[in-house]
Each structure stands twice: as C-alpha cells, then as structure tokens.
Amino acid sequence: MYTVRVSVIPHHQWQLDQFSIIQVHAYHPVSLEPIALPQAHLHQLHRYHDIGELLLESHPAAARSLFQLCYFTSRVWCNDLHTIEYQSCVGECLRVLQLLSDAKVWLWDAYNTMSVILDPVNDTLRNCMLSLGMISIVTQELPQARALLERVALLDELDEGPHALVTLETLLHVATVYRFEGKYNLALETVQMVVDTLVNIRWEPDWCELLCWTALGTLYVNIGDTTLGYIFLEKAFLWRLEHNGPSSNQTWGVFTKWFWLVMYANYWTHEKAKFISWSKQIPRDMEDWPGKNCVVCYDPILGSAYSKVDDPQYTYLYCKKCVDMEGNTNCFVACPSIRDCAKQND
C-alpha cells in the first residue's frame, strides 16, 4: 500500500494503490498555494498530473493542489502546451469544488491562450470548452453555454463519430442548455436522438441508459409529465446507488431530483416508505442539494429550496440567502431539504 500525501495538511492522507508519497510544497501553510518545484522535478510532472486525474472525482481539493504544483513548475521551467493543460485542469478542479468565479478565471485564461495558438482544436481545448460550457449553464449565461457546448458536440462528432459515447454525452449537456432556455421540445428531441442512437449501437448499455434516464426524468418533470419523470429518475437513482454507491455525490444528486419530484407531484404518501429507507444511507457530510446551485448567487443551496412562482421547476431554485436579500415576500419554500425531511420522519 502506498500513500499520496499533501504535506501542508498533515492529517489529510489519500490511500492509493501504485503510488509513492508526493510532497506538495506551499508558499504558506495557510494559503495552501503550491510553489514551483526545482527543475530536477520536471520529469515527475506527468505522473503528478495522472494522479491528479485519478483523484479529481473523489478528492478534488487534493487534485487541485497537484495540478497547481504542475502548473507553477511548468510555467517557470517550460511554459509550453503542458503548462496550459495543467492550468485547464486546475480550472476543472475548481469547477468540481463549486468555486465557480475562480474556475472561470483559470479556464478563460487557458482558453484564450489556446484558441490563439491551437489549430486544430486538441483535447485540452475541447475539455476546457466543455468545463466552461457547464459553468455557463450554472451561471445562467445561456447563449455562451450553448455556443461552447454545441461547438464541443460538433468537434466530438467530427473526431469521434456521431455514435461515440463522448459525442452523446455532450449532446445531453446541450439538451440541458435547451431545458434551461425553456426549449423543452428541442431538448426532448435531442435526448430522444441520443436514446435512439444508444438503442441502435447497443454499447455499454447500462451506463449510456443511465445518462439518458437522468436527462429524460428531469425533462419530463419540467414539461409536467410527472409519471414518466418519476419512472426515469427512480431508475437512475437505483442504478447510481448500486454502481456508484451511497458515498457518491452523484448518487444523491439524482436522489435530490427524485425527492423534489415526490414532493412537487404529491407522491409523498405513496413514496414515504421508500424515502425513509433510502435517506438513512445519506452520508453526514453531504450537501443538502448535491450538484444543485441557486439560480441567483450560484452557491450550493443550503436547507430548503425556494421559488418565486406557483409552478416551481427544478431548473430554477433559489437559496434562502438570496430570497431574504431581495426582501421578496412572494417567495415560498418549494421543497424542504432531504435532511430536514428525514429528521422529521425519523
């Protein structure tokens, strides 16, 4: 067994197979801002980068430290295409950590540099555009999100083919933009196209179907078809619970949508037993609305989710802080948090 250790936080240790200890040096123990390593370490950067990629989903803060270390070192000693790749990776970690303003600064800077020097577009620029597109969805910069994601989808289609998993996944992100824009028919057509392709190619069916279940479930809820929405979201949640497990944020991200639908569509009396048994598995340190941000401040929503309209949609939910700040008396609780509801029914 080997250990990856970020030495500025001595009690944080990440157990990983195959890797030896990495010391991430910092300017200052409080800022956690890594400094550039001496030139002798240059040959190690690719390895640190690979470890960072492995850590990105499970430990984004550790991955960020590694990528920043790579970035500063590379910038001092090489300042080449790898430097921009590391910069882009730092931006992606910040996005995963929901530090969206910082993520935008890192990603736009990398994007602007790359779009000048890169022709044709490489994977790093493509991933950078994808991250920026996904941030733009959260920050409601929808024309920008659409431009970026449609371009990524087109590039995927040209490079990987129209049936490639990566192309289909990007198309689902494009459908999400359409949903936020209120173009529900266009969104449904796009998702349906992905579903049809998946049915025809029969490739990695489980995982592919899962992506569509979540997209379809949310869309059907938004167009008022709660029966179909319920079927898809429940399937998606059970799949996540089985394959990603109860410690994954993605599992509870889908569960949150399922729970919101149950409350919104008055399925509570039928589904209470399911809720009680599932909600017991929620980890203590999980956010109230995993993966869901307030439409005004873009922060993760804490506690209940609020709405300003009678017919609230999962796409547009507010946090209490923003409701209070606007002094809006018409706002009401669209849905209590899973945690509050679980406490009441314990």
Ligand SMILES: [Zn+2]
């Ligand atoms: Zn807010």
